[in-house]
Amino acid sequence: MKSIQSFFLLAILFPLALLAQTKATVSIQNTTASDRKEAVVSVKWETIVSHYPQIDTTNFVVINSITKKQVPFQLEHQGFKTIQNLLVQVNVKAKSVLQLSIQKGKHSVFETKTYARFVPERKDDFAWENDRIAFRAYGKALEKTKEDAYGLDVWVKRTDKMILNERYKIGDYHIDHGNGLDYYHVGFTLGAGNMAPYVKDTIRYSANYHQWKVLDNGPLRSSFILTYDTWDADRIKVKATKKITLEAGSQLNRIENVYTYESNALLPVVVGIIKRLEKGILSLNEQQGIMGYWEPSYGKDGTTGVGAILTTPVSNITVGTAQLLAKTEVKNNEAIVYYTGAAWDKAGKITTATHWFDYLNKFSQELKNPLIVSVK
Structure with a gap:
């Protein structure tokens, strides 16, 4: 009888204890x-x-x-x-x-360390930043203009404040007014780590993104989705979505791509980084899927490091006259995740090629050994 009474007492007290937990x-x-x-x-x-x-x-x-x-x-x-x-x-x-x-x-008012938005006033740009670096992707309105480009753009910065709105408002972001500038050239390449199908040893570029959706917007993490209309990758009809996430304190974006096409076969793809005519410094690790590039200095504007880390097996990394390409494969309608980003020596945190390659290698190791979280 006592055991039955104890059971009912515990049944009553346990949920009450939960409710009382502060x-x-x-x-x-x-x-x-x-x-x-x-x-x-x-x-x-x-x-x-x-x-x-x-x-x-x-x-x-x-x-x-x-x-x-x-x-x-x-x-x-x-x-x-x-x-x-x-x-x-x-x-x-x-x-x-x-x-x-x-x-x-x-709680305190926390400083905004990440931010992203659609920029209709600049031909459908989509731009995003954190307290280290900034990026942009090109939209529909830029297509068939002399400014059109395929890849991801980098906006270097040397402040932990958000600068996108100020730069677009001034409209003079190719000159450093004290917080950085846009001197990165993309052109008809994958720029700073974009991905595209690679069919018959040829990059099959899509048009620019046509739809966008912000998922979260700071203060510690901003994420959004860019959608690309169907295009022809050498008689393979492909469409894609890119979910891009940037966290505070990071030089690299997390990019989750989903390619949809009418086949069960694997689709070869490449992550690319534009290569300059002048000599830069390379660090390529096919086994670990790490591609690092320390660009040649660009006069008074300084030096940009660009890199990518793939989480799927890389068959090879090639160094062409125009781009560095890391090749892998995707499955129809299944997400593929990789990381890509940049650093600027004038920001004062990563100032040499050695620093940049060490950062990429450490980032890769942290991906493989995540922090372990538990709650009680």
Whole structure:
């Protein structure tokens, strides 16, 4: 009889204890021998709610258990109405565990570190940036004009402030007014790491993107989708979507491409980086899928490093007169993920080819050894 009474007592007290819980604890473990600095970490929102069911999305803080200071966060929706993830930006020392407390409180106003938008006033550009670097993709209105280009563009910057709106407003972004400029040349190439089908040893370029959708927009992560209308890749009708994500503190975008075509065969594709006529410095690792390029200096404008990291097997990396190409394959209607981005020596953080290639190699290792997150 006592055991039955105890069972019913526990059945009553357990949900009451859950309702009374006033916080959740997040543990972030770094198993590697390198510090993880300014890492944006994703925690599933449903997991947080299961441990802290009374959480108020308008009245909570994330506290570093060591410093007792607030940690910047973002509620990520991924294009849905409901919250999908809690994003936090943290530093986690090598071989250590960082604990965060999620509890009731008024959070600080966090600095915007990522931003993305459609730019109709500049022929349908889509531009995005973080506190390190900026990029743009070309839209429909630019097609068949003398300014048209195929690849991804880089806007170098030497400030952690958001600069896109200011540059477009001034309209003079090819001159450095103190925060950087656009001196990167794309032309009819893949530019700074765009991807395209590679059929019969030829790049089969699409037209520019024709539709766009912003999924999330800072302060720690911005993501959006660009959609490309069907085009002919040597008698293969292909259409594509590109989901691009840029996090605070990162030099590289995460790009998730989905190619749709009427076949079950694998489609060869390449990630490309435009190569300059003058001599630059290369670091190519087919086995690890890393392609790094430190461009020749461009006069007073400085030097740009460009790189890509593929997560699918790379059959080969070629160095042509116009582009560096890393070749891989995709399946019909299945996502392929890779990373691409750039750095500028005048920003003062990555100033040599060695620094840039070390950054790419470290980034690749971090992808293979992600931070481990648990909630209680």
